[in-house]
Amino acid sequence: MTDETADATAEADREELPGGVAQRLEAILMIADEPLGVGALATAVKAPVKEVRRALAALVADYDGVEGAPARGFELREVGGGWRFYVRGEYDDMVAAYIGGQAPARLSQAALETLAVIAYKQPVTRSQVASIRAVNVDSVVRTLLARGLVTEISTHPETGAILYGTTDLLLQQLGINSLEELPPISPLLDDGSDGFDEVMA
Incomplete structure (x- = not known):
């Protein structure tokens, strides 16, 4: 504009x-x-x-x-x-420690679903993730950032929105070497998003 x-x-x-x-x-x-x-x-x-x-x-x-x-x-x-x-x-470490201390030992179902969307659709913006999940994902993305499972990759060239992707820590937690080893998404789980069944590295 x-x-x-x-x-x-x-x-x-x-x-x-x-x-x-x-x-x-x-x-x-x-x-x-x-x-x-x-x-x-x-x-x-x-x-x-x-x-x-x-x-x-x-x-x-x-x-x-x-x-x-x-x-x-x-x-x-x-x-x-x-x-x-x-x-x-100067407050980054303190805030990260606080968020990490508040996070439960296990990821919630909402966090797992959001993490899956980011893993398969990356690079992806929060609004795109929210559109796919049909819920607000702000707090969930903050939790995933604090856990070191996702990171800010870059910004969208047209909108300036932050693009998110997964980290090496997620690969370590899953015991895989690359995103290409993620299982394919079933065509029965179509969310209306073209290409969601393709792993985007």
């Missing part, structure tokens, strides 16, 4: 909304599971692109403690052409 298109959409949909642009951006970014481009954010918060860019810069400065306040434990970063909240780097 171009800046001009986003501005036109925002203007056409402009209405009385709660809070300022920065507050509305925070609300949208808080629930985003993939980076959102400036155009998409402008449309979501119904504000001009230039105003959204200014608000994003102000939020980054606020979270980074530029004005003398302590930096937050999270940060707002632009990755792959989109904006998203991330844990600040």
